[in-house]
Amino acid sequence: MKRKEAIKVVVDLLEKELVVHANGMICRESFTACDRMENFYMVGSMGLASSIGLGLAISLPHRKIIIFDGDGNVLMNLGSLTMIGDLLPKNLLHIVFDNEVYGSTGNQRTISGTIKLEEIAKSARYSRVEKVKEKDEFKNVIKDCLKCDGPIFILVKVSRESDEGIARVSHTTETIKRRFISAIKD
Ligand SMILES: Cc1ncc(C[n+]2csc(CCOP(=O)(O)OP(=O)(O)O)c2C)c(N)n1
Ligand SMILES: [Mg+2]
Structure with missing residues (x-):
């Protein structure tokens, strides 16, 4: 499964969930x-x-918060997983698109091929941890996880391909912030 296909699987099921994206x-x-x-x-x-x-999950317990993360991003801030495991927010769904590389900067190898991020999430007391490779399997898991309490961690194994020339986010950072704040108020 390509990362863009995995992202589309989730996006097609979203309603009012707040989604925080890793960079790149x-x-x-x-x-x-x-x-x-x-x-x-x-x-x-x-x-x-x-x-x-x-x-966000702590501040807005009535809203479902989804994190779209990358393996390189997770490895850069592993402490965050332990803090999630200490605070155990029920409304948090953490999805990691794992291509085993820093894809956005030229496919340099990360260590997610040898270090099992799903095992770290289990140790960090996420209430449910899934690892998926196939698109249909991911669809079923995500449908179920959107209905369940968390914190849930889903490691989605994806390929390294990206589309050449894919659009950048065209909003300014101020616009991203303003829109997001108004979405929170809804
Ligand atoms: C502190 C810092 N270091 C490096 C970068 C450059 N950078 C931007 S995205 C990225 C790769 C992210 O990798 P991953 O989370 O695995 O996502 P992928 O691109 O593979 O989907 C890097 C190294 C940055 N933005 N900030
Ligand atoms: Mg990556």
Whole structure:
């Protein structure tokens, strides 16, 4: 499964969930699939989508918070997983698109091929941890997880391909923030 296909699987099932995106191609592919007010696109700050998602989950317990993360991003901020495991927000769904590379900057190898991120999530007390490779399997898992309490961690194994020339997020950072704040108020 390509990362853009995996992203589309989730996007097609979304309603009012708030989605915090890790930086890089994950933002661009989600923006291209469906640009939503409820999307917070992280620009620049690698690793922090999970920290922002955790903060939102604690502040907005009535809203479902989804994190679109990458393996390189998770590895940069592993402490965030342990903080999620300490606070155990029920409304948090953490999805990691794992291509075993820093895809957005030229496919340099990450260590997610040898270090099992799903085992770290289990140790960090996520209430449910899934690892999926196939699209249909991912569809079924995500449908179920959207209905369940968390914190849930889904590791989605994806290929390294990206589309040449895919659009960048065209909003300014101020617009991303303003739209997202109005989506939170809804
Ligand atoms: C602190 C910091 N280091 C490096 C970068 C450059 N950078 C942007 S995205 C990215 C790769 C992210 O990798 P991953 O989370 O695995 O996502 P992928 O691109 O593979 O989907 C890197 C290294 C950055 N933005 N910030
Ligand atoms: Mg990656």
